[in-house]
Amino acid sequence: MALAAALPAHALELELPGVSELSHEETESATYYSLPVSPWLGTGAEMMTVEGALARSVWQVVDYSGNSAQLMAALRMQLESQGYSPVFACDATLCGGFDFRFAMDVTPEPAMHVDLGDYSYLVAEMAGESGSEFVGLLTSRGGTRGYIHMVRISPADMTPVSVGVSTRSPDGDEIMDLRESLTVQGTATLTDLSFATGSSTLAEGEYPSLMDLAAFLIDNPDTRVVLVGHTDAEGSLEGNIALSRSRAEAVRTFLVQSLGVDSAQLRAEGVGYLAPRANNASDAGRQQNRRVEVVVTSTR
Template identity: 30%
Template sequence: MTMRTLALPTALLTLALTAPAARAMEGMPTADVKGGVDHPVISRFTGSLLVGYGQQDWAATVLPGAGGTSKTERNKFADPVQLEGRITRLFYLSPEGKTPLEVFRNQQQALMAAGFKPRFLCEVKDCLAPAYFAITDEDRGKSMNWAKGYLVGVRGSNFKGARWGIPMSITWEEGHILAGTLSRGGTTLQVLVFTSQAANEYTDRAASYIEIVEPKAMPTGQVTVDAKAIASGLQAEGKVTLNGILFDTGKTELKPDSNAQLDQMVAALKAQPAAKVFIVGHTDNVGSVDANVKLSQGRAQAVVAALTQRGIAANRLAAYGNAGYAPVASNASEDGRAKNRRVEMVLQ
């Protein structure tokens, strides 16, 4: 072990030994972290404990690209892959005596057998340390819940019984990093696996950090377009997209969360009593054209009905279903399809 790698365990040891007496006596966790579950695309190494777990329904992250770590920027990826979607983070501790190499090779073989396409692989020290810092500097562990307890030293006369913190206790010693893609059910998942010694050689365990990103459109309709913005949009462009009009998939019934947006539409129309508008429904390209025409027309009619119930004269409103004929984004991605599913108010 180099002098540089000794610095991390020593610091962690100091923290452990200065902890309150009750906590200092804690040992290895004996059960998974509360709420933690394996991800369906990769199982745990036999006998491992899931000691760290976190899932964000929609968030952003960075994974290594094919170029690995940067030659000009310290502890950065050369061509980082910027990702958004549902992020699952898992941290495992292997059984005592299992080497990082054994654990990693099993993970690697399981992924490859499932059709994994590797983009970046690092198993030598020249790239391990920069990759380690590029990953851990993102503070990924802060989004995770952790099991109580410590890593306990079982080797070395000076370190038996010593304790080190568990959160993000991967290191570049005996490290192996793999990043790439895995297709499942028509969706391409991004996967990162980082397996190494758990804190240091004295724990005689391997630690594995796994990050899985599932592409997913950001939840929309969480911000309504107010009456002033509606009026400005109609004046400037003759139309405005109404982000707060919400429907369940394949349905024409307005969700209750649409009420705030409907109230703002009413306010805008009452402020312009002479204005007449089309309410236009749009869909993505999923399904047949006939079905999408029917769906978009039904949604537009539901909005017209809701506005007339709120006091807007029916002769000022007309419903029109445009199906997927006027996309505002590519239908090749879920994010694009989500943008295309919309309701607009258009001046007649």
């Protein structure tokens, strides 16, 4: 995902990793904004207040498996290559954890999520003829998503952000949509499903992956798939296998009853916590592991 934010005198271009979605955007033509420029010092952090036009945007990186430091490193390298100089940088531990996080003005949930144990922060500056431009970056992760919070404060008014789509994942591989993944690889993960720990009920909301899967199966009536449920590692194996099967069955029911898929095309199974995608020792890892995958079994 290529992000370009233009100024009359300067254009900032950042390549965001993988499939990135804009979840929040706002601008102000003239304001004051305070940026922390020191770790938490017991009673507060040193703040730098700057004046100018402000543009704030939040991006969510879909199906992100790295950590906040990796996400920040790629962005910092691009900023420095375009002439920005770091003013201050830290990670969750060195910043000061909970206290430092709440010293910042951050867009709230659900647009931006901050894991208090896994975030990275950077302030960078570029000097110009009419004054300095500042960029404040905060990266974090939660579940299967990475989060990027970017604030730009400039002496000049900023134009809206424009976006171009990349076809490569964070590791450089070509990104496949669900239909292509099922056709080429015979499997796909339904990355946007949401299950609470211990629950087989889908949270309310729209699930584009299920609409894509339904369209694929309706277009290919001879295709048969298995929905494989997975859980985190809390509880017994026997209980988690039953729970994961119930989750897969909940998805099957939704596809048949709400989206019109032929029930003969779908089977539901569960493997509990035997095939994790992430470390079950963290909340974010457990959320990644609560998922349903699609496996093509035949195309007759």
